[in-house]
Amino acid sequence: xxxxxxxxxxxxxRNEGSLNCPSSGMSTNPLPxxxxxxxxxxxxxxKPSNAPDHFFGSGWDxxxxxxxxxxxxxxxxxxxxxxxxxxxxxxAMETQGMSSTSHxxxxxxxxxxxxxxxxxxxxxxxxxxxxxxxxxxxxxxGISNPGCVANYNPNRDGGIDRTxxxxxxxxxxxxxxEEGVLGSSPNGKRRKRVPxxxxxxxxxxxxxxxxxxxxxxxxxxxxxxxxxLEENTAANLRGxxxxxxxxxxxxxxxxxxxxxxxxxxxxxxxTNSHSLAERVRREKISERMRLLQELVPGCNKITGKAVMLDxxxxxxxxxxxxxxxxSMKLATVNPEVNIDIERIxxxxxxxxxxGGGAIFGFSAGMNSPHPYPHGIFQGTLPTMPNTAxxxxxxxxxxxxxxxxxxxxxxxxxxxxxxxxxxxxxxxKPAL
Amino acid sequence: xxxxxxxxxxxxxxxxxxxxxxxxxxxxxxxxxxxxSQQPRSAREIRxxxxxxxAAAYGSMASSVGNRRAxxxxxxxxxxxxxxxxxxxxxxxxxxxxxLSMKKRICDLQKGDQSKNRVEVGGMGQVDKLRRLVPGxxxxxxxxxxxxxxxxxxxxxxxxxxxxxxxxxxxxx
Numbered sequence: 001x002x003x004x005x006x007x008x009x010x011x012x013x014r015n016e017g018s019l020n021c022p023s024s025g026m027s028t029n030p031l032p033x034x035x036x037x038x039x040x041x042x043x044x045x046x047k048p049s050n051a052p053d054h055f056f057g058s059g060w061d062x063x064x065x066x067x068x069x070x071x072x073x074x075x076x077x078x079x080x081x082x083x084x085x086x087x088x089x090x091x092a093m094e095t096q097g098m099s100s101t102s103h104x105x106x107x108x109x110x111x112x113x114x115x116x117x118x119x120x121x122x123x124x125x126x127x128x129x130x131x132x133x134x135x136x137x138x139x140x141x142g143i144s145n146p147g148c149v150a151n152y153n154p155n156r157d158g159g160i161d162r163t164x165x166x167x168x169x170x171x172x173x174x175x176x177x178e179e180g181v182l183g184s185s186p187n188g189k190r191r192k193r194v195p196x197x198x199x200x201x202x203x204x205x206x207x208x209x210x211x212x213x214x215x216x217x218x219x220x221x222x223x224x225x226x227x228x229l230e231e232n233t234a235a236n237l238r239g240x241x242x243x244x245x246x247x248x249x250x251x252x253x254x255x256x257x258x259x260x261x262x263x264x265x266x267x268x269x270x271t272n273s274h275s276l277a278e279r280v281r282r283e284k285i286s287e288r289m290r291l292l293q294e295l296v297p298g299c300n301k302i303t304g305k306a307v308m309l310d311x312x313x314x315x316x317x318x319x320x321x322x323x324x325x326x327s328m329k330l331a332t333v334n335p336e337v338n339i340d341i342e343r344i345x346x347x348x349x350x351x352x353x354x355g356g357g358a359i360f361g362f363s364a365g366m367n368s369p370h371p372y373p374h375g376i377f378q379g380t381l382p383t384m385p386n387t388a389x390x391x392x393x394x395x396x397x398x399x400x401x402x403x404x405x406x407x408x409x410x411x412x413x414x415x416x417x418x419x420x421x422x423x424x425x426x427x428k429p430a431l
Numbered sequence: 432x433x434x435x436x437x438x439x440x441x442x443x444x445x446x447x448x449x450x451x452x453x454x455x456x457x458x459x460x461x462x463x464x465x466x467x468s469q470q471p472r473s474a475r476e477i478r479x480x481x482x483x484x485x486a487a488a489y490g491s492m493a494s495s496v497g498n499r500r501a502x503x504x505x506x507x508x509x510x511x512x513x514x515x516x517x518x519x520x521x522x523x524x525x526x527x528x529x530x531l532s533m534k535k536r537i538c539d540l541q542k543g544d545q546s547k548n549r550v551e552v553g554g555m556g557q558v559d560k561l562r563r564l565v566p567g568x569x570x571x572x573x574x575x576x577x578x579x580x581x582x583x584x585x586x587x588x589x590x591x592x593x594x595x596x597x598x599x600x601x602x603x604x
Contacts, residue, residue: 281574284574285573285574285577288574288577288578288581289577291577291578291581292577292580292581292584295581295584295585296584306555306557309557309558309561310557312561312580312584313557313560313561313564315584316561316564316565316580316583316584316587317564319584319587319588319590319591320564320587322591323485323488323489323587323590323591323594324485326488326591326594326595326598327481327484327485327488327594328477328481329598329602330460330484330594330597330598330601331477331478331480331481331483331484332477333598333601333602
């Protein structure tokens with residue numbers, strides 16, 4: 001339904017917004033280490049030219065120093081991005097999107113993220129090198145930074161890939177040829193992949209399973225350490241690290257189950273296909289719960305699904321009980337006359353307005369032709385007003401309810417039921 | 432003083448759910464009243480009327496919603512099955528096969544729910560309670576169940592409002 005389209009639009013917006021990310025990312029340098037690191041990497045990914053001077057200026061030197069500090073990843077990324085600039089500009093647009101900026105702000109000091117960044121340069125690890133070769137590197141947990149320096153230059157591509165994972169660019173670069181063929185599913189946009197056909201996805205998925213397996217392991221470790229953040233960049237990076245195609249296919253595979261709901265793994269969240277689908281499901285459910293919260297009166301302050309569900313159940317039960325009670329009441333009431341639908345619906349309208357004038361007019365008009373029982377003014381409603389009593393005038397102080405009752409009574413007591421339909425006709429200038 | 436009250440009154444929107452529901456309910460009520468003798472006083476008669484009126488209320492509500500919602504479809508199906516219970520025994524194919532397919536669907540859905548560890552919702556069996564409350568809720572997944580609940584709640588509110596005003600009109604004279 002529309003939700004799918006909305007999600008797609010959101011992703012598109014994210015991609016479009018990616019252009020703005022680098023600058024914003026750069027501005028977040030003073031943020032806590034992790035955040036800054038992320039920003040740096042992402043920022044550098046997008047627009048190396050915009051990378052903060054202090055990051056680039058350090059060149060490789062900061063790598064060593066950074067490795068000891070939290071800024072390692074950031075600087076290394078930045079420097080890497082420097083080299084990769086020529087290649088990335090086109091990619092920069094695509095993958096990161098808004099997520100990088102958004103998650104710059106929101107990254108809590110997450111130690112695991114710190115580790116992520118340093119890993120980029122650590123191509124030394126065997127597994128990583130393999131990965132680097134084929135895809136962007138997934139976050140390498142705990143790779144010694146100093147050791148990576150030596151490998152950095154030769155593994156520039158790999159490093160770049162990693163940085164790109166941060167910015168999801170490396171994957172793009174590597175796989176750009178492949179992706180280009182596929183119409184460059186822009187930065188993990190499975191949109192293009194999904195329609196391609198599941199067989200293709202499956203093939204890619206299988207071929208990449210090894211890599212994705214390894215990367216997912218790393219990712220899982222990361223996940224366990226990290227709290228789930230709703231930052232897109234991280235997730236995007238991860239997705240890209242594991243090899244865009246793999247992730248895309250796996251993710252798009254999930255999307256395929258969902259009639260092509262495109263999901264992007266967010267940073268700090270597992271990119272396992274099952275968890276992605278679960279996340280989509282959970283988001284849908286929370287969205288529906290919010291809608292329900294607005295419907296149920298007095299539930300604005302309730303947070304939490306369990307309490308909210310309790311309220312919803314109570315409310316539905318009370319409504320059903322009310323229907324039961326009203327139907328019982330209707331069963332006991334004697335049906336005297338046919339009721340015109342307009343009367344019922346207009347009654348609500350009249351209730352809503354202070355129809356004093358209208359009611360007075362009505363009652364006055366009806367006064368002469370229709371006798372009213374005396375009980376009306378007392379608020380009691382005895383049997384039909386077929387008494388011979390006549391009220392010469394209606395006191396102006398009668399409450400609205402009673403006036404409305406009078407109005408309806410006039411209808412009821414009228415022997416000419418047809419005239420009831422003509423509500424206004426009663427307002428004859430009979431006065 | 433003649434006032435054109437019609438200008439003051441907003442004519443009800445003939446396409447609104449409220450209008451359609453009111454129409455249906457009123458016609459059903461008049462049908463019920465015609466069939467029964469005037470002044471039903473015995474408790475049994477009143478109970479019977481109560482049941483008929485309640486069925487009429489839910490039936491007309493479901494009819495005015497039509498087939499657009501799963502809960503209204505389920506409600507209509509239930510009502511029609513109830514009336515056709517006598518015939519269904521003879522025409523085993525249609526009703527029983529449909530029941531079987533519905534049961535199968537229920538089982539599948541429940542299995543699917545369990546396999547995916549739907550832990551985050553209904554920590555204390557609340558979702559099950561909701562399923563029982565909303566007509567047709569047994570064969571929906573949790574996500575659609577919430578959506579159907581929202582629409583069902585809106586219709587219930589409308590139902591209560593209209594019935595309240597009917598009762599008021601009835602009890603006025």
